[in-house]
Amino acid sequence: MPTADGELAIETRGLRKTYRSVRGRRVGVEGLDLQVPVGGVHGFLGPNGSGKTTTIRMLLGLVRPDRGTASIFGHDVPRHLPDVVGRVGAIVESPKFFPAFSARANLRLLADGIGAPRERVDAVIDQVGLSGRAKDRYRTYSLGMKQRLAIAATLLKDPDLLIFDEPTNGLDPAGIHEIRRTMRGLGDQGKTVLVSSHILAEVEQIADTVSIVARGRLVASGSVAELIGGQGGPAVRVGLAADDVAIATSLLTSRGLVVRREDDALLVDGADAATVNRMLGEQGVWAGELTVRRADLESVFLGLTQHEVPGGRDHRGGRRRRKEEARDTTSGAGAASGPGAAVASTTMGEDA
Amino acid sequence: MRLLRVELRRLWLRRVTWGGLLLALLIAGLAVLSQISAATPPSEREIAEAEEFYAQELEYWEEHGEEDVAACEESEADDPDPAADYGCDQMEPRLEWFLPTATTFVPAPEMREAGTDGIEPGDGDDPRIAEIQESIWSGWSGIGAAGEYAAAFLMLAFVVGVSFVTAEQSSGALGMWLTFEPRRSRVYWSKAAASAAGTLPLVVVGWLATAGGIYTLHAVFGTVGEVSGEDWAEIAGFSVRLVAAGAACAAIGTALGVLLRHAVAAVGAAAVVLWASVAFAFSFGSAQRWLPTVNLTAWLEGGTRYSVAEDVRDDAGVVTTTWTTEVVSATQGGLYLLAVVAVLTLAALVVFRRKDVS
Ligand SMILES: Nc1ncnc2c1ncn2[C@@H]1O[C@H](COP(=O)(O)OP(=O)(O)O)[C@@H](O)[C@H]1O
Ligand SMILES: [Mg+2]
Numbered sequence: 207m208p209t210a211d212g213e214l215a216i217e218t219r220g221l222r223k224t225y226r227s228v229r230g231r232r233v234g235v236e237g238l239d240l241q242v243p244v245g246g247v248h249g250f251l252g253p254n255g256s257g258k259t260t261t262i263r264m265l266l267g268l269v270r271p272d273r274g275t276a277s278i279f280g281h282d283v284p285r286h287l288p289d290v291v292g293r294v295g296a297i298v299e300s301p302k303f304f305p306a307f308s309a310r311a312n313l314r315l316l317a318d319g320i321g322a323p324r325e326r327v328d329a330v331i332d333q334v335g336l337s338g339r340a341k342d343r344y345r346t347y348s349l350g351m352k353q354r355l356a357i358a359a360t361l362l363k364d365p366d367l368l369i370f371d372e373p374t375n376g377l378d379p380a381g382i383h384e385i386r387r388t389m390r391g392l393g394d395q396g397k398t399v400l401v402s403s404h405i406l407a408e409v410e411q412i413a414d415t416v417s418i419v420a421r422g423r424l425v426a427s428g429s430v431a432e433l434i435g436g437q438g439g440p441a442v443r444v445g446l447a448a449d450d451v452a453i454a455t456s457l458l459t460s461r462g463l464v465v466r467r468e469d470d471a472l473l474v475d476g477a478d479a480a481t482v483n484r485m486l487g488e489q490g491v492w493a494g495e496l497t498v499r500r501a502d503l504e505s506v507f508l509g510l511t512q513h514e515v516p517g518g519r520d521h522r523g524g525r526r527r528r529k530e531e532a533r534d535t536t537s538g539a540g541a542a543s544g545p546g547a548a549v550a551s552t553t554m555g556e557d558a
Numbered sequence: 559m560r561l562l563r564v565e566l567r568r569l570w571l572r573r574v575t576w577g578g579l580l581l582a583l584l585i586a587g588l589a590v591l592s593q594i595s596a597a598t599p600p601s602e603r604e605i606a607e608a609e610e611f612y613a614q615e616l617e618y619w620e621e622h623g624e625e626d627v628a629a630c631e632e633s634e635a636d637d638p639d640p641a642a643d644y645g646c647d648q649m650e651p652r653l654e655w656f657l658p659t660a661t662t663f664v665p666a667p668e669m670r671e672a673g674t675d676g677i678e679p680g681d682g683d684d685p686r687i688a689e690i691q692e693s694i695w696s697g698w699s700g701i702g703a704a705g706e707y708a709a710a711f712l713m714l715a716f717v718v719g720v721s722f723v724t725a726e727q728s729s730g731a732l733g734m735w736l737t738f739e740p741r742r743s744r745v746y747w748s749k750a751a752a753s754a755a756g757t758l759p760l761v762v763v764g765w766l767a768t769a770g771g772i773y774t775l776h777a778v779f780g781t782v783g784e785v786s787g788e789d790w791a792e793i794a795g796f797s798v799r800l801v802a803a804g805a806a807c808a809a810i811g812t813a814l815g816v817l818l819r820h821a822v823a824a825v826g827a828a829a830v831v832l833w834a835s836v837a838f839a840f841s842f843g844s845a846q847r848w849l850p851t852v853n854l855t856a857w858l859e860g861g862t863r864y865s866v867a868e869d870v871r872d873d874a875g876v877v878t879t880t881w882t883t884e885v886v887s888a889t890q891g892g893l894y895l896l897a898v899v900a901v902l903t904l905a906a907l908v909v910f911r912r913k914d915v916s
């Protein structure tokens with residue numbers, strides 16, 4: 207999905223990394239092809255251990271790939287990373303500053319290291335709302351403050367590409383909301399934001415495009431709309447009295463609708479709730495419950511990452527939906543009620 | 559060198575570095591304190607006691623001296639070695655045997671004569687042996703005592719050099735730093751240079767406080783002795799070589815920190831090597847020439863010597879051990895240090911360039 211002029215913020219081809227230790231080898235990333243278009247927020251999704259952090263480390267030259275190539279804004283990395291690093295701000299996993307130095311001392315070192323003016327330090331500290339605590343040791347910071355300081359550090363460079371690796375891990379709902387807003391804001395400014403997460407709900411709301419990885423491979427990528435579209439249109443779930451189920455089925459089928467049985471309810475594909483309601487009502491069948499069920503990214507995500515197809519490029523792999531993989535939403539409301547709820551509903555276990 | 563400046567600033571933002579400086583001063587204080595009694599001239603009471611004791615001995619000598627000399631000469635005559643000298647003609651007590659002496663800032667002339675340490679350079683021996691024996695670093699003296707503490711400042715520089723890199727490796731701050739400056743070689747050089755140059759204050763301050771403190775002590779007690787221009791030149795030379803060794807030790811520390819990753823491992827490895835080369839020095843025989851401690855001493859003191867034992871079994875099966883003294887020059891010591899720094903630094907650079915940082 208390159209932009210008009212074909213420029214990609216990030217591109218990897220066949221990227222592979224195996225960690226070797228005394229206990230043996232462990233594949234971190236297995237031939238990953240990733241494409242991140244310039245501008246907007248790109249979600250980098252995958253369960254724990256699927257190789258997101260490893261990929262980001264390779265992009266930043268922290269980890270050396272065994273095979274494959276990667277580029278940022280067209281510059282081969284890690285070879286030409288120095289040419290482009292000034293345009294990249296990144297927070298890999300949890301922020302890691304010098305624990306015994308103050309926030310200001312930490313940022314000053316970084317600013318001096320890249321030749322940024324000292325005034326920038328206080329400006330970015332102010333920008334993330336840490337002015338009052340700038341003189342405190344980093345070690346005394348709460349997790350949310352650490353994240354904010356890390357964001358301040360990336361802003362020292364005024365980067366075009368921001369990479370956030372699971373930025374909301376461990377944050378409270380307010381903190382999560384704030385980080386999301388920051389990322390969306392950066393995306394709206396025309397910057398490219400790559401945000402990795404194992405929590406789908408976190409990314410779904412702010413991402414323009416997503417890539418989904420499992421076991422070190424890309425299993426799907428595209429715009430959020432495309433991925434959901436691949437799952438078919440919305441469905442209406444009609445809750446009925448047990449006696450009415452058979453009648454309603456024949457009624458709706460006779461009108462050309464596709465109907466599936468689901469316990470004491472019917473699932474009607476490709477219709478809107480009002481139409482279904484009217485059809486049933488005209489024949490004196492009254493639905494006890496009527497909900498619009500939209501396919502969402504989460505079902506795509508779960509389908510792809512749990513039933514991963516070898517080779518990893520088959521987007522149809524997500525077709526085999528299970529009941530719990532789809533989330534009921536009342537018509538129109540796209541998200542869970544609060545960030546905390548969203549987190550709880552989609553946190554996943556170790557994949558490896 | 560922007561990176562070097564940043565690393566220097568980071569070095570001196572660290573509490574370990576300031577702690578090291580404090581420790582250097584503490585060590586200097588201890589060194590001065592421990593030299594107090596040696597630098598103090600004998601008190602009148604001590605002199606009076608010595609004179610009294612001398613008088614008693616003299617009295618005994620006047621009564622029994624002739625018997626003692628006769629007994630001595632008899633044993634001398636019985637000795638199978640015709641060249642044996644029991645010193646029977648020097649048995650009369652002399653006052654200076656009993657007078658307490660103060661240690662002077664530089665060794666007293668009679669302390670610097672070859673042979674005072676029990677090693678008589680033979681005819682065929684290296685003339686440098688005598689030179690080393692006559693240097694201000696042999697024999698008891700204030701500056702000699704100060705010199706004993708110099709190694710402590712080198713260790714401080716080493717430890718600070720180690721923790722300068724191991725701390726940021728374990729806290730993960732190195733990863734953050736590399737996302738700002740990914741050119742690993744430059745990053746490594748800046749760290750190694752900052753650690754070598756930045757720890758110099760520890761060595762300089764520690765050494766100046768020690769040597770200066772001890773000098774002041776001797777000056778106050780009036781026991782400086784006669785310090786020649788040559789002595790001052792040697793002290794200045796030692797100081798310069800010590801500072802260079804400090805830079806080397808810090809650079810070695812930084813390299814070992816990168817190679818072994820953990821401060822405990824790096825400091826432990828260095829400690830084991832140093833301990834082994836001191837504790838088992840003699841079992842290395844002629845290979846003592848390549849021991850780090852020997853070379854470091856040679857570099858600092860302008861040359862050093864070591865002894866090699868050789869067992870010779872004669873026809874009768876009697877084993878005699880002969881000790882020969884070998885010399886290691888300051889030049890060798892300096893080249894040795896340089897080689898260790900170069901090898902470890904290059905190895906660390908290769909590792910640092912290639913390693914995965916998390
Ligand atoms: N330093 C490392 N040493 C060994 N294995 C590692 C290391 N870092 C990551 N891995 C392994 O690589 C795989 C991918 O990890 P990671 O990239 O951290 O995944 P994610 O960020 O998607 O959770 C996991 O199986 C993990 O155990
Ligand atoms: Mg991760």
